[in-house]
Amino acid sequence: MEGVGRAVEQYDGAIDVEGYISVSGSGHKMTSRLDFYGDTTIEPVDGDEINLGLKVRSGHSGFHGLKYDVGAMRQVCSNGMMAFVSDMHFEQTHQDPYNPGMAQQAVDAVVEGADDVEERLEEAQEREFQNYDEAVLVLMDTDIDQYFEEPVETFRDALDEETNGDVPSLYDTYNAATRALTHYADEEVPQYALDNGYEQVGQLLDYGNYGLPDADYLGEQAVMNRANQYMEQAGETDPYWDGERETVRDLRQTYVE
Secondary structure (H helix, E strand, C coil): HHHHHHHCCCCCCCCCCEEEEEECCCCCCEEEEEEEEECCCEECCCCCCEEEEEEEEEEECCCEEEEEEEEEEEEECCCCCEECCHHEEEEECCCCCCCCCCHHHCCCCCCCCCCCCCCHHHHHHCCEEECCCHHHHHHHHHCCHHHCCCCCHHHHHHHHHHHCCCCCEHHHHHHHHHHHHHCCCCCCCHEEEEEEEHHHHHHHHHHHHHHCCCCCHHHHHHHHHHHHHHHHHCCCCCCCCCCCHHHHHHHHHHHHH
């Protein structure tokens, strides 16, 4: 964190920083969110201001080392967003000597990458799922349902709050996921587990070297995965909602025609 602080100081007071740091009870995991204020505020939708910042995580469990992700805080509902542009992700293992230059790279990416992030989020608004049901299946396919007592109901409520058009877009669906994780996750879920959830839903806005994914691709993937569950576990798969089996069948048909 001192390395990040020194990197911020290089901008001579042009950046204000707020945030938090939390450490697991065992001391083996640290997670922090740093919200930057200044030239790092973007507005991909009129009235939807987003402050870019950093998520910094460190774990000594042997599974990951030190990670920096460009993230953001939506002012409208304080959603925590992270890891949606893979080019703005930096990490090193604990086997390597600490690299202070990586902290500088991460801070620079926040300041210099604001336009790229804004462009990506604007484009995500143009990519739409077929309907609400498909968007719910996509969210279930990210495996973040484990953080909620009633995931389907939670996702529908979050989509209702976030969707601006007739059907959810990638942008709406990502915001619904982060809204759910930020505000509706079970209280017993620790912060480091929620961070994993944010990382899982990052695939909605970033598909590695492929950049922003197509809604059709994510929708087809989720629908086919669910259809395969029904076929492979005949009679043993409980529907997510009344009539879901028929919904999956109809959605699947649109992709196989």
